[in-house]
Amino acid sequence: MAARRPKRRKTALVVIAGLAMLAVMVGLRFANPPFVAAVRELTFDYYQRLWPRDYQPLPVRIVDIDDASLKQFGQWPWPRTLIARLTSRLTELGAASVAFDMVFAERDRTSPARFARSLDLGATPEAARVRALLSRLPDNDARLAQTLAGKPVALGFAILADASGTRPLPKAGFAFGGTDPKAILPPFTSALASLPELQQAAAGAGGISLSRADTGGVVRRIPLVFSNGQALYPSLAVEALRLAQGAGGVLVRSTGASGEADTGRPAIAALRVGAFTVPTTAEGELWIYYTPPEPARYVSAGDLFAPEREAQLRDALEGAIVFVGTSAVGLNDIRATPLGGLVPGVSVHAQAAEQIIGGTYLSRPDWADGLEILITLALGLLVIAALVATGPVPSAIIGAVLAASGVAVAVFAFREASLLIDPIYPSLSAAFVYGAATLQQYVVSDREKRFVRRAFSQYLAPELLSKLEDQPDAMKLGGEMRTLSIMFMDVRGFTPISEMLTPQDLVHFLNTLLSPLSDAIQFEAGTIDKYIGDSIMAFWNAPLETPDHAALACRAALRMREIVVELNAADAFGFKAGHKPISEVQIGVGINTGAACVGNMGSDRRFNYSVVGDAVNVAARIESSCKAVGSELLVSEDTAHAAPGFAFLEAGEIPLKGKSEPVALYALAGDEAYAASPEFAALKTQHEKLVAAWHAGDKWKADMALTACRTAAPETLAAFYDRFAERVATLRDRRI
Numbered sequence: 001m002a003a004r005r006p007k008r009r010k011t012a013l014v015v016i017a018g019l020a021m022l023a024v025m026v027g028l029r030f031a032n033p034p035f036v037a038a039v040r041e042l043t044f045d046y047y048q049r050l051w052p053r054d055y056q057p058l059p060v061r062i063v064d065i066d067d068a069s070l071k072q073f074g075q076w077p078w079p080r081t082l083i084a085r086l087t088s089r090l091t092e093l094g095a096a097s098v099a100f101d102m103v104f105a106e107r108d109r110t111s112p113a114r115f116a117r118s119l120d121l122g123a124t125p126e127a128a129r130v131r132a133l134l135s136r137l138p139d140n141d142a143r144l145a146q147t148l149a150g151k152p153v154a155l156g157f158a159i160l161a162d163a164s165g166t167r168p169l170p171k172a173g174f175a176f177g178g179t180d181p182k183a184i185l186p187p188f189t190s191a192l193a194s195l196p197e198l199q200q201a202a203a204g205a206g207g208i209s210l211s212r213a214d215t216g217g218v219v220r221r222i223p224l225v226f227s228n229g230q231a232l233y234p235s236l237a238v239e240a241l242r243l244a245q246g247a248g249g250v251l252v253r254s255t256g257a258s259g260e261a262d263t264g265r266p267a268i269a270a271l272r273v274g275a276f277t278v279p280t281t282a283e284g285e286l287w288i289y290y291t292p293p294e295p296a297r298y299v300s301a302g303d304l305f306a307p308e309r310e311a312q313l314r315d316a317l318e319g320a321i322v323f324v325g326t327s328a329v330g331l332n333d334i335r336a337t338p339l340g341g342l343v344p345g346v347s348v349h350a351q352a353a354e355q356i357i358g359g360t361y362l363s364r365p366d367w368a369d370g371l372e373i374l375i376t377l378a379l380g381l382l383v384i385a386a387l388v389a390t391g392p393v394p395s396a397i398i399g400a401v402l403a404a405s406g407v408a409v410a411v412f413a414f415r416e417a418s419l420l421i422d423p424i425y426p427s428l429s430a431a432f433v434y435g436a437a438t439l440q441q442y443v444v445s446d447r448e449k450r451f452v453r454r455a456f457s458q459y460l461a462p463e464l465l466s467k468l469e470d471q472p473d474a475m476k477l478g479g480e481m482r483t484l485s486i487m488f489m490d491v492r493g494f495t496p497i498s499e500m501l502t503p504q505d506l507v508h509f510l511n512t513l514l515s516p517l518s519d520a521i522q523f524e525a526g527t528i529d530k531y532i533g534d535s536i537m538a539f540w541n542a543p544l545e546t547p548d549h550a551a552l553a554c555r556a557a558l559r560m561r562e563i564v565v566e567l568n569a570a571d572a573f574g575f576k577a578g579h580k581p582i583s584e585v586q587i588g589v590g591i592n593t594g595a596a597c598v599g600n601m602g603s604d605r606r607f608n609y610s611v612v613g614d615a616v617n618v619a620a621r622i623e624s625s626c627k628a629v630g631s632e633l634l635v636s637e638d639t640a641h642a643a644p645g646f647a648f649l650e651a652g653e654i655p656l657k658g659k660s661e662p663v664a665l666y667a668l669a670g671d672e673a674y675a676a677s678p679e680f681a682a683l684k685t686q687h688e689k690l691v692a693a694w695h696a697g698d699k700w701k702a703d704m705a706l707t708a709c710r711t712a713a714p715e716t717l718a719a720f721y722d723r724f725a726e727r728v729a730t731l732r733d734r735r736i
Contacts (some may be wrong), residue, residue, distance in 0.1 A: 154204030173249030178257030206236030480601020590623025
């Protein structure tokens with residue numbers, strides 16, 4: 001019994017942790033904050049991306065004021081006389097109705113009278129006669145109103161967030177069954193509407209504003225009916241359908257109507273316009289089911305007046321509902337859709353009309369929220385039970401199978417019934433429940449293991465420790481050949497520094513210097529092999545593979561140089577404050593890239609993860625050559641080729657101790673940004689001239705190039721070119 005109590009306690013803690021997380025997830029789903037709604041709507045977006053609506057050649061077209069039209073007729077806004085011509089042309093071609101996805105809120109500045117007032121002709125009699133003649137010409141807005149009269153044309157209006165607009169003139173009659181829609185819909189304060197005479201002349205008026213509930217700027221729904229608290233207005237798509245059918249009004253069905261279920265709160269269920277009944281959300285919105293971009297839907301406005309296209313235009317527009325809008329990017333009516341692309345705003349209204357005519361709807365049932373909460377609860381409880389009964393791995397498999405089954409059912413519901421059911425939140429909730437429960441299980445059951453891990457992490461790098469945990473066999477002796485970038489760092493003039501410091505101050509000096517330098521190496525994914533007095537040996541591309549290991553090593557070296565400069569400037573070692581004979585510290589860094597053997601090396605009882613090979617020896621010799629070359633950062637030719645984006649300068653072929661052939665070395669002058677700069681380009685050009693002159697033994701050209709290099713080089717390369725000056729000086733000695 002005593003042995004069972006700890007196990008029962010562990011199980012109880014696991015269950016409590018899982019139930020607590022489940023309660024949080026269910027509570028979040030009830031509250032439905034914006035980020036939860038965003039996850040759900042992204043899921044619905046992916047339904048459409050995977051299975052978009054198939055385009056059918058229904059009698060809905062878009063007359064597009066595209067870039068070609070703007071080029072043909074001039075910049076927007078066009079004169080109202082041109083809009084009148086376009087309207088007349090569409091009715092001549094047999095359009096069943098014309099809906100403008102735009103607002104003519106301002107008077108036409110090109111009207112003769114307004115144009116006359118804008119002319120600066122002075123006060124001469126001739127100017128007065130010109131103004132009088134222009135004023136007697138017909139007004140452009142009046143001509144458009146005259147054209148609209150008697151035609152099935154709907155003008156758009158846009159909802160405003162403040163009271164700066166007007167109240168649109170209602171055109172469509174409304175009737176309702178059940179709760180008054182004005183008591184359900186949020187009232188708008190004002191709207192941006194067309195000029196009063198245009199509203200009077202037009203047969204219809206429709207809202208062009210899109211849903212305020214959509215997240216992420218993606219248009220998923222559009223309102224089909226609007227209210228200002230006193231009157232109801234249809235959307236542009238509904239109004240276009242009404243005019244095309246010659247219907248007098250729109251019927252709205254809401255809760256309380258005969259045959260409508262009571263959902264516990266007032267809600268709109270559907271609306272009827274002419275022969276079409278349209279299911280809606282509780283707020284009177286329509287879920288848009290998009291098709292991929294379809295060129296057949298569009299007719300360029302510029303083509304309407306092309307005589308050679310008369311027959312083609314009549315076939316496309318006769319009997320069609322025509323929406324007039326723009327795809328021109330400069331007119332700022334481009335919308336994001338669930339398909340992941342951008343479409344003209346007018347396309348949203350046109351696709352809504354297509355859905356209504358084709359009877360293709362997406363449905364988010366009233367019971368969907370309750371079902372998703374129930375699935376969240378059930379799936380979470382099943383995961384907790386499976387975790388307690390079978391353990392972490394089997395329960396994870398069981399949870400994954402259940403979640404996949406839920407996704408499959410939701411996809412089937414979408415494909416077969418166009419239902420929008422969210423399987424992702426229940427699945428994510430189950431994952432969080434599983435994570436909380438297994439974390440608690442880990443805390444309770446593996447405390448000793450975590451203690452051991454913390455102890456060993458003081459000696460092993462975190463990356464190596466993780467690899468050893470995943471692959472225990474790696475603890476055996478042995479190694480592997482791998483291409484590595486190997487770094488050696490040494491303090492210049494360390495012997496005089498050590499002689500002027502007490503043992504305690506020397507240890508403080510080394511810790512102050514080596515700690516940030518080690519951090520720079522590890523920040524760039526390097527593995528520190530060992531500390532050798534004042535030196536650091538490190539390497540890249542083991543134990544974890546890093547394809548850009550040479551670049552990481554170079555970046556670490558540049559940062560190490562910056563750190564030393566910062567430490568000197570802050571007098572972090574106290575040399576200046578202590579009036580020491582040496583006031584600043586300098587380092588040398590050598591990097592080589594090549595094949596080496598890396599692995600655990602030592603005895604059966606004690607070993608280190610290290611690297612050996614000729615590439616290591618070359619790296620050490622390169623570092624020892626930094627002083628002779630005059631560069632704090634020196635790399636081999638192999639490293640320079642492996643990190644082509646950095647700023648390298650050829651340092652010549654310098655014989656290295658222990659090598660039979662000289663090795664080409666390069667000074668690391670800067671990072672990728674400096675390498676791409678005009679300053680480095682100029683320096684590199686002069687440096688190449690210097691190297692070429694040196695090899696050719698041309699003293700005069702070498703002096704000229706050296707002077708140019710000193711002028712173009714940053715301060716960090718001053719010592720480098722001092723050493724080059726010594727080499728150039730030997731040319732003179734040779735000639736003598």
